[in-house]
Amino acid sequence: MTETKAVALVAMALLVPAQAASAQLASRLEAGALVSGSGSGLSENAFAVRPSLRFDAPRYTLVATGSAWHLGNDWQLADGTASLALSSPSAYGLHAELEANASRIAYDAGLASDQLDARASVHMLFDQKAGIWLGGGIDRPVQVSIVSAVEVTSGGAWTRIGEATLAGSVTNFAFSKAGTLQDSSGVSGCAVSSSTPAQIGSGAPPGTSKAAPAQSGSDCQRQSRFSDIEGSLEWSIGPLEVHAQGGYRVGDVLNAMDDSRRWGGATATYWVSSQFAAVFGGGREPGNPARGLPARSFANLGVMLAYVPIPRRAIAVTSTAAVTVFQVENAGYGHRTLILRAGGVERVEVMGTFTDWEPRMLTRIGRDRWEITLPIDVGVHQINVRLDNGKWRPPPGLPAMRDGFNGDVGIWVVE
Incomplete structure (x- = not known):
């Protein structure tokens, strides 16, 4: 397998958005108390700092996140992701x-x-109110010699009911694992088939999983499979x-050990202003046999300074939010700043006669404010906006007419 190489981005200059005509750069910073406990994990309170950087373009997104803990008198680097x-066009x-x-x-x-991992998926949307997806990919744990590449398949559905989004998914994991008397996930010995007596001292019950004996009596190769069934709720008021x-x-x-059979958690974000929020939550995460990580409980309480709200979780949900405000400010020298209000979305685009019908991405400022400054001449223009790769629609407050593609377009008079 050709492994994907990722370049980690270091972004410590936070809260400074940059804008281009068709892309945006945004950042956020979270800080607060973290409490986590497991059989061998963090067992005391820590102060956690989590910076992130996100770059959105019309057809691709780059994200880099990191975190650091302050334990006692020392700082320790913790989680990190580059993606x-x-x-594709819809x-x-x-x-x-x-x-x-x-x-x-x-x-x-x-x-x-x-x-390192790679995923491919296909999504079907139903009038921006519901959707389904199917996908698959490969996970490759690094420096975990007892685990082969993990084959992953998944599928799910989501629907929007009022201000709530409900989603459900099923994800299947399959990989080969070379076990010893004590492997990295804490399992003693390895399982054997029901037709082969369990080795003395293996600690594995007979008939739990098929395995092929390896070179010694304490090693074996077995096929591991498990499925995670998950549901989620996102709600805002x-x-x-x-x-x-x-x-x-x-x-x-x-x-699927007893401490990883069931799990759950919740996180709440209260926005004091468009760029400042309080974040609190807790729950339990399941263990990950492929990565050798045990189950753990967690709780956090902190604050967030952001130009982008907490990223949408790993479920394929497209928001049904709408643009609630459309404003225009004169930026001077023939330029105008378009201001839109749309919460709960990841991407806002505009196009019209003033862009030669080329989509231009807006920059998020705070929780739900989006802006872009463009050269726009005085006169009558046609304009449409789009949220999260959805349907192009006229901005609110503007008259509309039918276009030549069986859709609507807004009519905007610039004075």
Whole structure:
């Protein structure tokens, strides 16, 4: 397999957005208390700092995140991610996505896991109110010699009900694992088939999983499979945003241990202003046999300074939010700044006669404010806006007419 190489981006100059005609750069910073506990993970309170940088272009997105903990008198680098996502144009509600990631998960100074992975998926939207997706890919744990590349397949659906978005998914994992008397995930010995007696001292019950004996009596190769069934709820009302999720794991006892059978958690964000929010939450995460990580509980309480709200989680949801405000300010020298209000979205674009009908991406300023400054002449223009690669629509407050493509276009008079 050709492994994806990712370049980690270091972004410590935060909260300074940059804008181009068709792309945007945004950043955020979270800081607060973190409490996490597991069999061998972080067992005390820590002060955590989490910077992130995001670059959006019409057909691709680059994201880099990191975190550092302050334990005692020392700072310790913790989690980090670098990712690249590509998306195809949408046709009849159907589009494809390709994503590559390099990630690091750290529980404490002695327990961390690095991984490269790639995903491909196909999404179908139904009038921006619901959707389904199917996908698959490869995960490759780094420096975990007992685990082969992990084959991943997934599928799910989502729907929007009022201000709430409900989603459900099923993800299947399959990989080969070379076990010893004590492997990296804490499993003693390895399983054997029901027709082969369990080796003395292996610690594995007979018949739990098929395995092929290796060169010695303490090594073996076995096929591991398990499935995660997950559901999530995202809901917002006024300045409060809530995300809750839970899951159940299906698999044999070696891959779905009792502490990872069920999990759940919730996070709430309260926006004091458009760029300042309080974040609090907690829950439990399942173990990851492929990466050798145990289950853990967590709780956090902190604040966030951001030009971009908390990123949408790893579910394929397209928001049904609408533009609520459309304003124009004179920027001088023949330029005008378009200001739109649209919360809960990841991308806002505008096009019209003043852009030769080429889409231009707006820059997010705070929670729901989007801006772009363009050279626009006095006169009558046609204009449309689009949210999250959805349908092009006229901005609110403008008269509309039918265009030549069986759609509507806004009529904007610039004085």
